[in-house]
Amino acid sequence: MTETVAEEIDGIIASQPNWRGETLAELRALILDAYPEIREAVKWKMPSKPLGSPTWEANGIVCVADFLKNAVRLTFPKGAQVPDPSKLFNARLDSKVARAIDFIDGDNFDRGQLKLLIRAAVEVNE
Template identity: 55%
Template sequence: MSASDEIDAIIANSGGWRGEMLAELRRVILSADPLIAEEIKWRKPSKPEGVATWVCQGNVCMADLLKNAVRLTFPKGARLHDPTSLFNSRLTSSAVRAIDVFEGVRVDEDALRQLVSEAVAANRAG
């Protein structure tokens, strides 16, 4: 099974608004750069499905389904310009930033696409 198929399964198995939101976020992430690829990482007994991860010359962002939110984590988030303040979690980390999306909240797709593009550029810069 491909990573894309496995992410499809994560979305289908999550059900409800979290699955719908993950599908929307995935669409925006993939639209940010044609070279972004999908991978599944960090499989463990407590999370056998692993973590949906988008990569382009390194990790761009990864998605976690939390009890009350969908979290997108950007490993190099502290380096990224976030003029619309999408980052709302892990704000004290020296490197990582995250976006927790809660039920009923709409994400600014253009702002997210820009963050993803910047994360790809940061990976390409080394």
């Protein structure tokens, strides 16, 4: 039986039975709520990362999630073009193209502003 993409992402979340998994589950729900037409995918499976990376797409990649040692990172491949008036981007700020947000244990971030950022990233792809 072949796993669906949703089941693969559920497995990636379950692989981190701590705050990282909980954070990714919350981020996933926010992304899906922000833009219900977004498609989920799992990309970049390799020996060092056999489960791959959860990815959300709408006319191209909107964002990619990764587990870091002390953070859950959402990378926006076209983030440099995405307006960020709330200054959510806090990583890869020196990149000419991408931007990222590192979420650490206990982070209190503005969920409404993250949804607006997701929608803006979708618009950049259109």
